[in-house]
Amino acid sequence: MLYRERGDLTEHPLEGGDVTEGLVRIGETVRRPSAVTSEPVRRLLEGLAELGFAGAPRHLGVDAADRHVLDFVSGEVATRPWPAWLGDEDRLASVARLVRAYDDAALEIGLPEWSSAMLRDDPPGTPPTIAGEPQFIGHVDITPENVVFRDDAAFSLIDFDLARPATRAEEVVNMLLWWAPWVPVEDREYMVEGVDPFHRAGVIVDAYGLSDAERASLVPLSRNLADRSWHLMKHRAETLGGGWARMWGEGVGDRILRRQRWLAQNEAALREAVR
Missing domain, CATH: 3.90.1200.10 (Aminoglycoside phosphotransferase (APH), C-terminal lobe)
Structure with a gap:
């Protein structure tokens, strides 16, 4: 499903992980480059959402750059140096x-x-x-x-x-x-x-x-x-x-x-x- 863009599309790189490259935040979404496991992860996240599990991001679609769009989960995250x-x-x-x-x-x-x-x-x-x-x-x-x-x-x-x-x-x-x-x-x-x-x-x-x-x-x-x-x-x-x-x-x-x-x-x- 193609994600319907809205609002400010300025990209903000997200850092802190060890191996995933090209991860960015746009508004209240996170964009992840397509990978071998992107499709099964999409199915997993959609299944969790259908069950009403709130402890994982929702998969919102794929953008025009073929990146998977997830909702941005706000809160504290331990980036390095760890807190x-x-x-x-x-x-x-x-x-x-x-x-x-x-x-x-x-x-x-x-x-x-x-x-x-x-x-x-x-x-x-x-x-x-x-x-x-x-x-x-x-x-x-x-x-x-x-x-x-x-x-x-x-x-x-x-x-x-x-x-x-x-x-x-x-x-x-x-x-x-x-x-x-x-x-x-x-x-x-x-x-x-x-x-x-x-x-x-x-x-x-x-x-x-x-x-x-x-x-x-x-x-x-x-x-x-x-x-x-x-x-x-x-x-x-x-x-x-x-x-x-x-x-x-x-x-x-x-x-x-x-x-x-x-x-x-x-x-x-x-x-x-x-x-």
Whole structure:
């Protein structure tokens, strides 16, 4: 559907993400360049809107430049350098509740045939995933830059470029990585250097709500994700370039290796934190 333009069409570049280029705001809309996953993301956002889920932007159409038009979700977003409020535990719990609400809505949409377009083959040498059969289309990129806050609580998820069929445990593992955070101290942003990643993991898991079996899977799955992500990031840097290549050049591969070691060294304490 061609989006019907109105008002001031001045473009304002949006920054803060790591890999999406050409993102702009025009009035109360965001324009995203077309990509391989644009069509399934459109279907996902339309499905969420039909369900009445308010925690994601609405898809409004495609503009004359073949960019996908979304409504602009106003509020606080953590652009770099990240703000001090990322360490707030009430905000942390609200993120987990928002992701749970999204996952519950996504579960109603299920895994339609079109969701297979969100999957990519693993590059050679990548360890196989241990996540099990996907349950719904997960967001699985729940970085601080991809959560909009209002009144000190998580209000909306944005940037569904990496959405794909996933499990509840995979969504929680992604939150643990970014929000606990499950990384060594030297790789944490300064405003969360002194937080307790074990305690915060418990806050996330309790606020989201998981079965005992899912809780038991979180640490092995986190280690598996770290093992897989080194190969995936390297492959994306080599084949997609852009922001992926920039992150690889800035040392993300070495940070992943340090995360692998940290997860292994702290496995027992991490299991206790989320049981």
